[in-house]
Each structure stands twice: as C-alpha cells, then as structure tokens.
Amino acid sequence: MNTVIETRDLVKHYGRHAAVDGLDLTVEKGEVFGLLGPNGAGKTTTILLLLGLTEPTSGAVRVIGLDPLRNPLEVKRRVGYLPDQIGFYDNLTARENLLYTARLTGLSTAEANTLIGEALDRVRLTHAADRRVGTFSRGMRQRLGLAEVLIKRAEIAILDEPTSGLDPQSTQELLELIVELGREGITIVLSSHLLSMVQTICNRVALFNRGRIGLMGRVADLTSDVLGGTHVVEVEAGDVDLRAALDGAPHITGVTEQRPGFWRVDADADARPEIARRVVAAGGLLRTMSIRHTTLDEVYVRFFEEDKIHAAA
Amino acid sequence: MPQREGSPFTGLATVALKEAADHMTSARIHLVMLLVLLTAIGAVYAAIGQISQTVSEDQFLFLRLLTTAQEPLPSFVAFLGFLLPLVAIALGFDAINGEYNRRTMSRILSQPIYRDALLTGKFLGCLLVIAQCLLVLWLLVIGLGILLLGLPPSGEEILRGLAFLLASFVYAGVWLGVAMVFSTIFRSPATSALATLTVWLLFTIFWPMLSPLIAGAVVPVDPFDPMTAVNQVEVQRAIARISPNTLFGEMTLAILNPETRSLGIVFANQLSQAVIGAPLPVSQSLMLIWPQLCCMIAALLVLFTGAYVSFQRQEIRA
Numbered sequence A: 001m002n003t004v005i006e007t008r009d010l011v012k013h014y015g016r017h018a019a020v021d022g023l024d025l026t027v028e029k030g031e032v033f034g035l036l037g038p039n040g041a042g043k044t045t046t047i048l049l050l051l052g053l054t055e056p057t058s059g060a061v062r063v064i065g066l067d068p069l070r071n072p073l074e075v076k077r078r079v080g081y082l083p084d085q086i087g088f089y090d091n092l093t094a095r096e097n098l099l100y101t102a103r104l105t106g107l108s109t110a111e112a113n114t115l116i117g118e119a120l121d122r123v124r125l126t127h128a129a130d131r132r133v134g135t136f137s138r139g140m141r142q143r144l145g146l147a148e149v150l151i152k153r154a155e156i157a158i159l160d161e162p163t164s165g166l167d168p169q170s171t172q173e174l175l176e177l178i179v180e181l182g183r184e185g186i187t188i189v190l191s192s193h194l195l196s197m198v199q200t201i202c203n204r205v206a207l208f209n210r211g212r213i214g215l216m217g218r219v220a221d222l223t224s225d226v227l228g229g230t231h232v233v234e235v236e237a238g239d240v241d242l243r244a245a246l247d248g249a250p251h252i253t254g255v256t257e258q259r260p261g262f263w264r265v266d267a268d269a270d271a272r273p274e275i276a277r278r279v280v281a282a283g284g285l286l287r288t289m290s291i292r293h294t295t296l297d298e299v300y301v302r303f304f305e306e307d308k309i310h311a312a313a
Numbered sequence B: 001m002p003q004r005e006g007s008p009f010t011g012l013a014t015v016a017l018k019e020a021a022d023h024m025t026s027a028r029i030h031l032v033m034l035l036v037l038l039t040a041i042g043a044v045y046a047a048i049g050q051i052s053q054t055v056s057e058d059q060f061l062f063l064r065l066l067t068t069a070q071e072p073l074p075s076f077v078a079f080l081g082f083l084l085p086l087v088a089i090a091l092g093f094d095a096i097n098g099e100y101n102r103r104t105m106s107r108i109l110s111q112p113i114y115r116d117a118l119l120t121g122k123f124l125g126c127l128l129v130i131a132q133c134l135l136v137l138w139l140l141v142i143g144l145g146i147l148l149l150g151l152p153p154s155g156e157e158i159l160r161g162l163a164f165l166l167a168s169f170v171y172a173g174v175w176l177g178v179a180m181v182f183s184t185i186f187r188s189p190a191t192s193a194l195a196t197l198t199v200w201l202l203f204t205i206f207w208p209m210l211s212p213l214i215a216g217a218v219v220p221v222d223p224f225d226p227m228t229a230v231n232q233v234e235v236q237r238a239i240a241r242i243s244p245n246t247l248f249g250e251m252t253l254a255i256l257n258p259e260t261r262s263l264g265i266v267f268a269n270q271l272s273q274a275v276i277g278a279p280l281p282v283s284q285s286l287m288l289i290w291p292q293l294c295c296m297i298a299a300l301l302v303l304f305t306g307a308y309v310s311f312q313r314q315e316i317r318a
C-alpha cells in the first residue's frame, strides 16, 4: 500500500479552543476517504492543515511524502482543492476564471485552453463557458470548482463539503462524478456533515467529533463494530415478544422495541426469512417487515452517545 | 519558520496582469479617471487663458501650464496632489479583503503560488494602472499645450516633466500602500476605504493646521531669543514633512519652478552671491528633491512591508 496523506498527533488551537486535537490520519493512494462529522467538528481545519493554508500548533503532516509548510508549491501543484464556500470572480466568465487559475498553476495559455475545454465538458458546463460566473447557480459554481481540480490534473483532490447546498439530483450527479474520478486513480478526500449521503461512495471514513477522530475505517466495519450489524430490519408484529422469539437466532445482533408492536432488529445479514419464520412460529401476527442498510448517522449517534455517557460517568 | 523552497515570484506576472486588466475594465476606475481627466483639462485650459493674457517673455511656458492657477480653479499640480491619492485609494482599498469577500482567496492560494506573489502582484498591477493613467494624463497635457500655445516644449521642460511624472508616480504609490495596508487589516472593504480616507483627510486638510500647533507646543518661541523662532519653523517643517502631501508639494515646487533654490528657510546672507530669480539647471533641481523622493520611496517600502507582514500571518479561510 501507498500512503499519500499522513498526519501524526496533529493539533490546531484557536486561542484556547482546540479545533483539531491530536489527529492521526492516513489515506492510501486511490482511496475515496470521507471526513465526516457535524458542524464545527474540525473537518475544514483539518483540510486547511493538509494544504498548508494554516500552520499547525503541533504535530506533523505529510502529503505525498512532503511537508506542506516546507514544500508548499510542490504540494499545491499536486493537490487540488475545492473550498467549502467556493467563490469566483463574478465579472469574469467561467472560462476566464479557469484560465486565471490554470495560468497560476503554470500552464501555458494554449495548454490551459484545451484542458479547460475538456474539463468543462466533463462537468457539463460547456454551454455556460462564456457566461459571467455572476449568473451561475450554486450547483454550477460547485461544478466549476470541480472543473478547476480536473484542469490541475491533481493526484489528490480534497473536496470540502462538495454537495452542500445542492438539490438531490445535483448531489447525485456530483457524487457520480467523484466516484468516476476515484476510479481513475485520483485519491479523493472529501468532508461532509451529511453522513449517510457520502457513505455510499467512500472506501473509508473518519468520524470526527470535537476535533478528534472517534472512529475510522470502512463503512461496513464501522457499522458492524458499533451497532453489531450492517442491516436494519424494521418489523411490525403483534401478539409476540420479538426479543424472546429471536433469542439465539443466527445473524441477529440486537432487538429493540421502538414503540409497542414496532421493532428494530440489527443484523449482519439479511435475516428476514428467519425473523418471519420465528414470528409465525411464536404465534405472532407479522404485519410488515422492511430492510435497509445501516447508515453512518446511526453509527455516529450511537457511538458518540456512548462516548458522552462514558465522559459523564 | 521552516526554509521554503521555490521562488516567491511564481505567478507574480499572472496576478499583476489580471489585476491591471480588472481595473482597466472596472466602472469604479473609469469614474475616478473621468473625474481626474476633466479636472486636469479644466485646470490646464484655465491656465492657458491666464498665460496668454499675462505672458511676456518666459523660458518655461510649458511648466507654467502645470503650475498656474486661475481663481477660483487651483492649478493642475494642486489638483493632482489632491486627486492622485483618491485614484490610488480607489485601486487599493479592497485589494486583499475583496478577495476574501468574493471567497476566492483560498481557491487562489491553493494554487502553487506563495502569498507574496498575490500581494506583490496586486501591488504591481495597481502601480501599472497608475503609471498608465499618469502617462496618458501627461501626454494629454503636453498635447493640449502644443495645440493651444502653438509651440513645442523645450528639452529641459520635457526632462522636468518626466521628473514630475516620477514624483507623482511615487506619491500615488505611497497612497496605494496605505490603502493596501488597510485592505489587509480590515475584513470589510467599507471599513478599509473609510480608514484610508480618514488618513487622507488628516494629511490633506488637518495636517497643515496641526503642524504649527504641534510645533508651537513642542518648541515655544522665546520673544528675546530669535533663534527659538527659527527652531520652531524648522520643527514645524519637519512635522509637516511627515505628510506625503507636503513632500509631493515640495517636489513639484522644486521641479516645476526652476527658480526654486531651497525648500527650507533661507537667510539673506546665504543669498548674497545669488542671482535672484535665475533658474537652476535640471540637475540642481533634482538634487533639491532627492531627499523628498527617497523619503517617499522609503515610506512606500515600509507600507508594503506592513501589508506583507499582516497578510502573511492571516488565516486563509473562505
């Protein structure tokens, strides 16, 4: 394996407040890595530290084997960045905006123009290439930002809240585009506070809470570690104590009664046939049963709830 | 601070050219330039009227074009002293904070350039615009002069004119520096514009009134000792020279009025051998303004360094 981003005991203080508090993070080449956590958890700060846009209070950062403070130009040449609140020069056209940053990365105008054409095509903005960015919608700006990362032909793309403010369809399109980039071998680090939305596209995620990583790993591993299962079966049944009925059943990791007659069953596989069999065998009335994948939101809530209880104890 | 690799000038030219192009097409600068052009033409036109009435024999007709005032209009030079800072302020007051407000800062600084390149590039871009404006203005005035006076400027007048151009450029640069410093300190362009305008008002309007007051308080005049009066005048001049406007005024005086022999107080005995009213050669006039010019350039560098230091320490978020 090939580590492209590594932080060791990274700390960033603002005054006495620790925005990032002892971060150990590794990202492998070609991964799609998610930095997930609620507002103020320290995701943006972490990203700024990775890019060398702020200095850490202590700790070390390595990006493609380089220190972003010592070799900022080399790091910034090879890493593309989509800021969370992206802005463009409103009085310039999309093409002019891209040309400016392309010139800053050291491309010649001719080279830049071909790359800009391809990139705009890819994010489907060709029709608006010569319109002033002032007239662009939020989603178009977001896509334009992604085009900028494409033009840079970066090895690593760091995307801060790429889907914030987008409607469901644009979100889906953007996520597809990101997956596509990942498939081409670009390492992608993205942050989001919408955990369930990005869990589908991330190989690995880190769950942040108050400047620390609470959990890190593959989504499936996290859900089975924390909740004991990767699937949730919701069961509506009468005349039965499901907890007793499912006692000892294979694949079942937890049963909770959410309200009378409504149960939530955590499982590490699709356990519906077994549940149905046991409900009926116990003489219960099975009304409905639905299955879905466990979301990271549930993992997050559960994990940090326990964390809080531990902290309080 | 770790040692940095790579040149701090990567991207400098790109930033400077973009900045200059932005300004050349911006409505704000068009307005300010229109104002400057109109007042300049007005002042020169009025001066020509005055000159053609009173002139007898004059070796420096073209220079008179710049310095002659006809009531109620001030001279071209006085206008420039007043308006050039405004041009510089209009160019520079939102140089850095505008970038934050458009949320383009982090996007630009995540490109492989140093912050130095952004700041210096913006500064150079603005200076480029100022230089271009001054050159246009200068050529325009000379053109008007040739057209309306019917004779070309002499070689010496051209030389003095060029020196004047340089002095105006540096003067505008100082005010650009002030505007840039405030644009890095304050996040809101309105605040930085107000702060710069406050400094400008202070130096343009209040400084000439304040400097005698301060001098009077620092060095009171003893009616029985005439030297104290001389001292007070010296101190007052020193205080007045803190203002770039004073320095610019002195420079234009020495360059455009070749008869000027000194920018300080002169005693009668120092003039004993002098031919009063005889013009100095260009080289001597330039010697006269040398200290002022150096002070202005130094001020410009100090201001730039101030902006640089405050910008380097800033957190780039947004």
Ligand SMILES: Nc1ncnc2c1ncn2[C@@H]1O[C@H](COP(=O)(O)OP(=O)(O)OP(=O)(O)O)[C@@H](O)[C@H]1O
Residues within 6 Å of the ligand: A014, A015, A017, A018, A019, A037, A038, A039, A040, A041, A042, A043, A044, A045, A046, A084, A193, B315, B317
């Ligand atoms: N310049 C600053 N000065 C002081 N505190 C700051 C500064 N910038 C960020 N913080 C604090 O650092 C913490 C982490 O902020 P950060 O922006 O990294 O959060 P985030 O995870 O990106 O949140 P969001 O999802 O809202 O973008 C927050 O508590 C914030 O208040």
Ligand SMILES: [Mg+2]
Residues within 6 Å of the ligand: A043, A044, A045, A084, A160, A161
């Ligand atoms: Mg953020």
